[in-house]
Amino acid sequence: MSKPLTLAGLLESFFQRRLREQRNASPLTVATYRDALRLLVRYASARTKREPCRLEVRDLDRDVVLGFLDYVERERWNGPRTRNARLTAIRSFFRHVAASDPGALAIAQRVLDIPNKRTILQAPRHLSATAIDAMLGTPDQQTTLGRRDYAFLLFLARTGARVSEAVGLDAADVRLARPPHVLLRGKGRKERVLPMASDLTRTLERLHKERGLGSDERKPVFVGARGGRLTRFGATHVVRRAVRRATVRVPDLARAKVSPHLFRHSLAMRLLQSGSDLVTIQAWLGHASVLTTHRYAEADTVMMRRSLELAGVTPRSGKRFQPKDSVLRILEGL
DSSP states (O other): OOOOOOOOHHHHHHIHHHHHHHHSOHHHHHHHHHHHHHHHHHHHHHTTOOOOOGGGGGGGGHHHHHHHHHHHTTTSOOOOOHHHHHHHHHHHHHHHHHHOOOOGGGHHHHHHOOOOOOOOOOOOOOOOOOHHEEEEEEOOTTSSSHHHHHHHHHHHHHHHOOOOHHHHOOOOOOSSSSSSSEEEEOOGEEEEOOOOOOHHHHHHHHHHHHHTTOOOOBSSHHHHHHBBBBHHHHHHHHHHHHHHHHTOOOTGGSSOOOOOOHHHHHHHHHHHHHHHHHHHHHHTOSSSSHHHHHHHHHHHHHHHHHHHTTTTTOOOSSSSOOSHHHHHHHHTTT
């Protein structure tokens, strides 16, 4: 009987052979799957009280995965969509497990049977200009860490970049000469070029000089405490630290679930309210379809009301229709 493959070996073959060689997955997909599985391994390690290097496939059974999915929603503020994205990564890994290790087929199948959580299409939340300004005012720019935090928060606020695009930014992607612009690499290896606001240009220029970054270097713009590229987890920590400090000025932030992605929603709403058309916003955000961008227009009740006023239409007053039939009354009350 062949010896069961180790969890470490399965993870290595999943990323090296399955994702990179067989599927030619994009760096963004690899990073997303890596983050999900790294979180799962850490959760399983804490739950089983075993070091990650000693974990086996059976330590990641259905109950552990279900507990992990509850954990990311409850403790890490992940919404149903993000929760489902984590599950997609886990399912992909367990399909690889089932194909590579027949002895783990039963465990893999039970994990693969975990359903997605039903999601409700909600209007995108966004931050007010006051809240964003309060967060930008929190980093201590007399320190290296504070200057890094300020530059990162300003980059999110001015570009609306996805967190993966922001942490993946290299010095060679930034052009500080006129006209200043930045190259972002989004989903599906799609690239887009965005102009940079003057305050962001000055901030990145100072950051480049401080770190000695050349304009053609493939070195990360935003780095962590150890000098390596800032991770998605590190980016979330930067935002949460700013939120905690900004609640003094904007108490409502204490109740808001602020993530790096919320800066993206906020910029989209500000572009819309300033008069930008949906196609322009779609190109700016890098949406594959304008239908994705359209939900910002649906969420903007201020613009809807303004359109009514400009058209000379005001909501009619009067009593709401009340059905007389008892059956209709029951249905109306549901």
